[in-house]
Structures are given as structure tokens and as C-alpha cells.
Amino acid sequence: MEREFMTVHVAIAADDAIFRYSGNLLRSILAHASQPVKFHVFVDFEYERAEKVLNAAIPDADIEFYYLDASVFKDLPNRTHLSPMTYARLIMPERIEADRFLYFDTDMIAQADIAELVDIDLQDNLMAAVFNGGGLNSGLLLFDRESWIAEGLTEKSLKYAQEHRPDFGDQAAIEAAVGDRFLILEEDWNLVLDPVWTGKERLAEKRTSRAKVIHYCTGFKPWNLGRLAMPRHLQALWDSHGKPLKLPMNFRYEFKMAGWAIYMYARNFITGR
Numbered sequence: 001m002e003r004e005f006m007t008v009h010v011a012i013a014a015d016d017a018i019f020r021y022s023g024n025l026l027r028s029i030l031a032h033a034s035q036p037v038k039f040h041v042f043v044d045f046e047y048e049r050a051e052k053v054l055n056a057a058i059p060d061a062d063i064e065f066y067y068l069d070a071s072v073f074k075d076l077p078n079r080t081h082l083s084p085m086t087y088a089r090l091i092m093p094e095r096i097e098a099d100r101f102l103y104f105d106t107d108m109i110a111q112a113d114i115a116e117l118v119d120i121d122l123q124d125n126l127m128a129a130v131f132n133g134g135g136l137n138s139g140l141l142l143f144d145r146e147s148w149i150a151e152g153l154t155e156k157s158l159k160y161a162q163e164h165r166p167d168f169g170d171q172a173a174i175e176a177a178v179g180d181r182f183l184i185l186e187e188d189w190n191l192v193l194d195p196v197w198t199g200k201e202r203l204a205e206k207r208t209s210r211a212k213v214i215h216y217c218t219g220f221k222p223w224n225l226g227r228l229a230m231p232r233h234l235q236a237l238w239d240s241h242g243k244p245l246k247l248p249m250n251f252r253y254e255f256k257m258a259g260w261a262i263y264m265y266a267r268n269f270i271t272g273r
Helices: 023-031 048-057 084-090 145-150 153-164 169-178 225-229 232-239 251-271
Strands: 008-014 037-043 062-067 100-104 108-110 127-132 135-144 182-184 191-193 213-216
Touching: 008 023, 008 084, 023 037, 023 048, 023 108, 037 084, 048 062, 084 153, 084 169, 135 145, 135 169, 135 213, 145 153, 153 169, 213 232, 225 251
Parallel strands: 008 037, 008 100, 037 062, 127 182, 191 213
Antiparallel strands: 100 135, 108 213, 127 135
């Protein structure tokens, strides 16, 4: 299935709070790319200014924007620190005209060429992903568009989320819809890190340097108070791919995440973690 100079399609989704931090992921993917990359950016706000800023920040990137009214997800379950746009990945195969594409959360950094994933043999599986602790982590997903649409997985996953209302709605919904037809990727494709809950060995530079994709999971992000708890090499990795996009801060989001981080620091200090 190998093709010379194939285009690698990458999709992300962001609301106006998180979008200003999305440039680092895109830059990291391009820094390691051996093939042309096209980015598909789904947002739930009027994006004319954001589009100009992103194109100016990464002038050589091939980027297509999609507007998505996130109110269609308002009745679906979601954790308070997550955006309804977490469900956007469920409808992406209906909008992106590519045989295969990779979905990334915006709080990730690529440390390797992602082209090899696109042509991976899915065998009889519908998609590929990393499983952490026995469960799906939907931060990185390989979609096969034809299979997803043929199996009606958008409808099945949204229906599951609506009827069962799981805590991590999108992940549980995808896992339920796809069933056992996942190709499970090695953990290095989505190394989930948290400065409080992750063990020191996992956070060590010796381990993180081997990962192909770093995932700054939970509310501790390298752009907020969470960076104070991060090892310096993980701060430096994020910073090496640039600064936030020149867009206004969403102060409601920033204060909410700062409050969450302070609460977690205090709780862990009291419990001795």
C-alpha cells in the first residue's frame, strides 16, 4: 500500500479557548514529516481571524478549516474541564474527503514521522489507537473513512453516548461502536503524561525521548500552571515548537484551569502524593 509522496491527512478540533495553543502540535508534526501534510481544523467559532493568524504562524502549512456548531453536542455527557468539541472527532469522517486520516488532540507533540501510521495494515480492523490501562485513549486515532461510514459508526457512537452517558463520553462511545475491531498501537504513539499522577520513571527524559507522540493529558498543560509541576525537559519540548498563537485569551477557561490546578496541587500536598 506504500505510495510515493502521499499526503498525510491530520485532523484536530478546538474551541476558542484551546485553539491558541494548537500551533505547537502542527509545527511538531511538520518538523518530522517525510511526506506532505494537510491539516483539517474543526472549530466552533467564527474562524476568519484565527485562520489568518494560524496561516501567518505556519505559512507553509496546508490547512483547511471547518466550522462545526458544537451545540449539537450540548445534550451529550461531558466532564467539566472538557469541551463539547471532544465529540467532533465522531463526525470528522463525514466531512473529510480522505481515505484515511489521523486525529490528534491539541495537547500533543509529535517526536517522529507520523506517515508510517497512515499506511499501516489494519487487517480486519476498523481503526487504530493506543489503549492505556485497558481502555481506549482517543487522543490519537487512525480513521479509515470508508469503513467508518459503511459501519455507521458516527450514528452508533453518538447514540451510545446519549443513551449510556459515560464519564469520558467520546472515548467510551468510540470503544462501544467499534467493539473489538481496533488495531492496538504501541504506547509510544500516545504516551500519556501527567506531572502529578504519572510515575517518575514514565516522566523521565530517558523514557519520554523514545516516545513518538507525547500527550500532555489531564488539566495540567504546558501552557498553564501545570507546567510548574512538569520536568524541565517536558516544558522545553513544548516550548521548542513555538509560542501560543497571537489570539486573545479565553479568561474564563484560563481561570477555570488555574483553579483546577491549584485544587489538585493542594489536594496532593494534603494527601502526601
